[in-house]
Amino acid sequence: MPRKPLSRVLLVEDDPDVQVVASMALSEIGGLVVEVCGSALEALKTAPVFQPDLILLDVMMPGMDGIAALEALRKDPRVAATPVVFMTARAQSHEVARYRELGSLGVITKPFEPESLADTLRALWEGRAL
Amino acid sequence: MTAGQRERLESLRRDYARDLPKRIRAIADAATSLDPTDRERLESLHHLVHRLTGSAAIYGFTGVSRAASALEALIYAALAGTAAFPPERGPDLAGLVAALESELAAAMTSGTKGDT
Numbered sequence: 001m002p003r004k005p006l007s008r009v010l011l012v013e014d015d016p017d018v019q020v021v022a023s024m025a026l027s028e029i030g031g032l033v034v035e036v037c038g039s040a041l042e043a044l045k046t047a048p049v050f051q052p053d054l055i056l057l058d059v060m061m062p063g064m065d066g067i068a069a070l071e072a073l074r075k076d077p078r079v080a081a082t083p084v085v086f087m088t089a090r091a092q093s094h095e096v097a098r099y100r101e102l103g104s105l106g107v108i109t110k111p112f113e114p115e116s117l118a119d120t121l122r123a124l125w126e127g128r129a130l
Numbered sequence: 131m132t133a134g135q136r137e138r139l140e141s142l143r144r145d146y147a148r149d150l151p152k153r154i155r156a157i158a159d160a161a162t163s164l165d166p167t168d169r170e171r172l173e174s175l176h177h178l179v180h181r182l183t184g185s186a187a188i189y190g191f192t193g194v195s196r197a198a199s200a201l202e203a204l205i206y207a208a209l210a211g212t213a214a215f216p217p218e219r220g221p222d223l224a225g226l227v228a229a230l231e232s233e234l235a236a237a238m239t240s241g242t243k244g245d246t
Contacts, residue, residue, distance in 0.1 A: 111187035
């Protein structure tokens with residue numbers, strides 16, 4: 001059964017410079033409803049309340065990183081099934097394969113193009129090949 | 131993308147460009163005063179450089195991002211390999227910081243956008 005259209009995205013990114021441009025790309029340009037968290041711990045609190053369709057999760061963050069955050073999200077029944085897309089500058093093929101093994105829907109590499117970030121996310125959401 | 135959205139992106143890029151020298155100065159200061167035995171400060175420096183690598187590329191400062199990436203790789207290797215920054219890599223660190231400052235100067239000379 002096809003998924004409903006992507007609407008709500010939780011963006012988890014520790015760098016304010018990336019937050020602001022990614023948030024703008026997803027909401028103003030992409031028309032999505034976006035909530036931004038600056039850390040994995042904040043995301044673990046926010047996700048069950050915000051109930052996103054999808055979580056866009058930075059891999060390398062201080063403290064709890066994206067991988068640990070995904071593992072923690074999977075243990076919370078309220079968001080265990082929420083798809084996660086990783087965002088990373090380190091996207092060698094073995095790393096991308098590992099992220100998929102961990103259960104992510106896909107990987108977006110930095111730098112991303114603000115103009116097309118939402119479209120890329122929608123393609124992953126709809127299971128279209130990129 | 132509408133003209134208004136394009137202008138907003140440009141405005142974000144201009145803001146980023148204005149703050150870029152301050153960020154790179156912070157990295158240079160942290161690298162210069164790095165205590166090679168202090169892993170915590172090394173991790174802090176890595177964090178600063180990692181952020182710069184990602185954000186500079188997103189905002190169109192590809193030369194700055196490349197230089198930051200080389201510096202990040204050196205610090206990452208030091209973090210992965212030892213509990214402290216190897217003293218023999220000090221000149222490499224200084225050279226990569228100088229390269230980063232040089233890329234900043236090039237970017238500032240050529241404006242806020244483009245392949246600098």
